[in-house]
Amino acid sequence: MNKLILLAFGVIFCFTAINAQKLENEAKVEALLAKMTLEEKIGQMNQYSGFFDATGPAPKDENNKLKYEHIKTGMVGSMLNVRGVKQVREMQKLAVEGSRLGIPIIFALDVIHGHKTISPIPLAEAASWDLEAIKQSAKTAAIEASAEGLNWTFAPMVDISRDPRWGRVMEGAGEDPYLGSKIATARVTGFQGDDLSKENTIAACAKHFAGYGFIESGKDYNKADVGTSTLYNIILPPFKAAVDAHVATFMNSFNELNGIPATGDKFLQRDILKGKWNYSGFVVSDWDSIGEMEEHGFAKDGKHAAEIAANAGSDMDMESYVYLNHLKDLVAEGKVDVKLIDDAVRRILRTKYALGLFDDPYRYCDEAREKKMIRHADHEAAALDLAKKSIVLLKNENNLLPLAKSGEKITVIGTLADDKTSPLGNWRLASDDETAVSLIEALKARKGNEITFVAGPKLLEKSPMFHENSAVNTTDRTGFDEAVAAAKNAETVIMVLGEHGMQSGEGRSRANIDLPGLQQELLEAVYAVNSNVILVLSNGRPLAITWAAENVPAILETWQLGTQSGHAIAAVLYGDYNPSGKLPMTFPRHVGQIPIYYNYKSTGRPGPKWEVFWSRYTDETNAPLYPFGFGLSYTSFDYKDLKINVKDKEVEVSVTVTNTGKVAGEEVAQLYIRDRVASVTRPVKELKGFEKFALKAGESKTVNFTLTGKECGFFNNQGKFIIEAGDFDVMVGGSSAKGVTGKFTLK
Numbered sequence: 001m002n003k004l005i006l007l008a009f010g011v012i013f014c015f016t017a018i019n020a021q022k023l024e025n026e027a028k029v030e031a032l033l034a035k036m037t038l039e040e041k042i043g044q045m046n047q048y049s050g051f052f053d054a055t056g057p058a059p060k061d062e063n064n065k066l067k068y069e070h071i072k073t074g075m076v077g078s079m080l081n082v083r084g085v086k087q088v089r090e091m092q093k094l095a096v097e098g099s100r101l102g103i104p105i106i107f108a109l110d111v112i113h114g115h116k117t118i119s120p121i122p123l124a125e126a127a128s129w130d131l132e133a134i135k136q137s138a139k140t141a142a143i144e145a146s147a148e149g150l151n152w153t154f155a156p157m158v159d160i161s162r163d164p165r166w167g168r169v170m171e172g173a174g175e176d177p178y179l180g181s182k183i184a185t186a187r188v189t190g191f192q193g194d195d196l197s198k199e200n201t202i203a204a205c206a207k208h209f210a211g212y213g214f215i216e217s218g219k220d221y222n223k224a225d226v227g228t229s230t231l232y233n234i235i236l237p238p239f240k241a242a243v244d245a246h247v248a249t250f251m252n253s254f255n256e257l258n259g260i261p262a263t264g265d266k267f268l269q270r271d272i273l274k275g276k277w278n279y280s281g282f283v284v285s286d287w288d289s290i291g292e293m294e295e296h297g298f299a300k301d302g303k304h305a306a307e308i309a310a311n312a313g314s315d316m317d318m319e320s321y322v323y324l325n326h327l328k329d330l331v332a333e334g335k336v337d338v339k340l341i342d343d344a345v346r347r348i349l350r351t352k353y354a355l356g357l358f359d360d361p362y363r364y365c366d367e368a369r370e371k372k373m374i375r376h377a378d379h380e381a382a383a384l385d386l387a388k389k390s391i392v393l394l395k396n397e398n399n400l401l402p403l404a405k406s407g408e409k410i411t412v413i414g415t416l417a418d419d420k421t422s423p424l425g426n427w428r429l430a431s432d433d434e435t436a437v438s439l440i441e442a443l444k445a446r447k448g449n450e451i452t453f454v455a456g457p458k459l460l461e462k463s464p465m466f467h468e469n470s471a472v473n474t475t476d477r478t479g480f481d482e483a484v485a486a487a488k489n490a491e492t493v494i495m496v497l498g499e500h501g502m503q504s505g506e507g508r509s510r511a512n513i514d515l516p517g518l519q520q521e522l523l524e525a526v527y528a529v530n531s532n533v534i535l536v537l538s539n540g541r542p543l544a545i546t547w548a549a550e551n552v553p554a555i556l557e558t559w560q561l562g563t564q565s566g567h568a569i570a571a572v573l574y575g576d577y578n579p580s581g582k583l584p585m586t587f588p589r590h591v592g593q594i595p596i597y598y599n600y601k602s603t604g605r606p607g608p609k610w611e612v613f614w615s616r617y618t619d620e621t622n623a624p625l626y627p628f629g630f631g632l633s634y635t636s637f638d639y640k641d642l643k644i645n646v647k648d649k650e651v652e653v654s655v656t657v658t659n660t661g662k663v664a665g666e667e668v669a670q671l672y673i674r675d676r677v678a679s680v681t682r683p684v685k686e687l688k689g690f691e692k693f694a695l696k697a698g699e700s701k702t703v704n705f706t707l708t709g710k711e712c713g714f715f716n717n718q719g720k721f722i723i724e725a726g727d728f729d730v731m732v733g734g735s736s737a738k739g740v741t742g743k744f745t746l747k
């Protein structure tokens with residue numbers, strides 16, 4: 001009891017201390033603001049990129065010198081793409097010692113899945129459904145990034161997407177707003193910790209606000225047309241979760257949403273984010289997204305774009321220079337109220353105070369820490385742990401997996417098997433090429449089996465960095481016959497196929513989501529001579545691998561798993577780790593089914609009812625290849641005894657899960673509901689709870705869920721959250737496709 005009282009006092013004390021600090025910072029912000037000229041204020045709203053332009057099409061700056069000059073005159077609030085203690089310190093010194101008010105700069109980078117130690121791509125992390133491990137991944141990324149002088153990451157990307165053609169699905173948590181919201185919270189708290197001013201935490205950024213994941217035809221930067229029901233119930237919830245987790249910043253978006261470029265959208269930024277959600281952080285534009293409003297046909301020139309963006313609530317201009325060039329005139333002309341400039345600068349300064357930059361602008365600049373923390377053994381261990389948890393077993397006929405520990409002749413085929421760069425994925429700005437453990441290295445390090453490696457034809461012609469579409473090899477068959485011949489003599493063949501890490505990511509949409517190049521042909525040729533094939537997929541998006549799913553006996557989805565990739569895959573192949581991942585995104589059978597997602601709406605003709613007139617394709621089934629939430633294990637789990645207890649304000653749901661196989665394993669129990677009749681139609685299934693747990697062979701566990709109004713309600717088309725009485729279906733199972741079912745009525 002005494003301990004409890006002490007704990008309560010501790011919590012109250014912490015809250016009081018944090019609030020006192022906040023109030024003190026607010027007073028400092030106001031005092032500083034009062035000293036600033038209009039030019040200096042506008043300077044804070046300007047963000048420049050450093051001198052490598054890998055993350056956007058920067059004008060090759062003839063004028064790098066100008067950027068330096070601008071830092072010295074207080075014209076730069078933030079830099080991106082500058083890292084390393086030495087570089088950051090030099091630049092910070094220019095700002096702090098060179099400019100009149102000495103306001104420190106915030107240094108940003110896309111620290112998306114690890115920094116130097118690379119974690120699995122975010123889509124893979126999401127497949128772990130392990131919120132603690134995901135949080136830990138963000139935390140280690142923050143430790144490494146902050147040790148390199150950085151204090152702000154442009155992550156997490158919380159865009160929900162239903163379109164695997166879009167290359168950036170690799171950067172998000174998949175298709176579901178509930179899972180996406182939980183992961184948004186985990187990642188924000190991982191990056192930011194409980195105190196932003198600590199030298200090993202960094203500011204996070206929820207992006208891209210909003211609708212980027214719904215771009216038409218999956219083609220990057222395209223427009224999005226989204227109805228209010230989808231906007232409020234699917235797109236916005238993960239952003240709101242990030243706000244609730246105190247995310248320090250937001251980034252708006254390249255796309256237009258319902259005819260208004262997100263960067264110039266007052267409804268999104270002022271009415272919803274800063275109004276309804278009362279958000280006190282700042283919004284940075286995406287790279288030149290303010291300037292690009294001209295190309296959208298929304299602004300007549302750069303000046304007009306600056307006017308629209310500032311009025312709409314974009315607080316900081318990333319790399320379009322229009323704030324610097326035009327805001328002063330716009331204020332003089334009465335087109336932008338200086339109050340809005342003050343509001344933006346207040347938000348930016350607030351973040352700088354919260355980061356502790358005014359106490360010590362070199363807080364993140366410690367060479368000794370940089371040396372010690374980069375690729376720290378603990379980070380490698382965390383990356384390995386999450387990599388193993390992110391792997392999804394899609395098929396395992398006749399228990400082909402796990403492999404025997406010894407005595408087998410195994411042939412490994414596919415250039416991705418010995419690639420030490422591709423597993424690092426896209427968005428790995430700080431990592432070095434060739435630093436991932438390849439699968440071949442990991443397999444060869446294990447004694448016992450005879451491992452032969454034959455690369456087969458190359459996957460790429462050129463580096464996919466700048467030639468991603470023309471980069472795929474479709475003609476050079478060197479190594480093809482050799483691979484098929486080697487397969488003939490093996491007992492087991494492991495084929496490592498998929499996409500290079502740089503074939504997904506920004507600007508890397510695909511119209512076909514099959515196995516690129518000669519890989520499908522190679523797979524079929526190998527299978528024809530030896531059907532004992534284990535397909536190890538490496539890819540940054542769901543792929544339509546229908547032939548493989550129908551023919552190949554074992555398939556393991558390994559995404560791009562980062563620095564420890566090979567060890568993680570080998571651990572699963574050998575059964576040292578029992579796979580526990582579940583798909584965060586539906587795999588289609590065919591690209592024509594896209595968008596395909598589990599939480600679709602029923603039509604008036606869901607069928608199958610009549611010969612012809614129901615909602616379907618005539619040449620393909622409606623079913624996906626692999627549904628959301630799906631993933632096998634080397635053991636099996638049985639669900640029974642679903643109990644539902646409706647209380648006053650809550651519904652308690654419980655189920656008994658038993659490990660019915662021969663080995664220990666982890667399962668993710670998933671709870672789905674359907675609101676049968678509502679004033680705005682509801683999806684046929686919605687994830688509203690999940691729990692990941694381990695069970696020994698034969699062991700059972702009762703899993704409990706609580707549904708409240710938050711889970712049972714929804715946003716109507718005016719954006720109002722409502723809870724309606726009525727009947728609900730419940731399903732609990734190991735995927736969105738199957739489970740034990742029940743019902744309840746909400747009074």
Ligand code: NOJ
Pocket residue numbers: 055056080110154207286287506
């Ligand atoms: C453009 C991307 O859309 C955004 O996500 C990223 O943070 C910026 N470039 C900065 O690199």
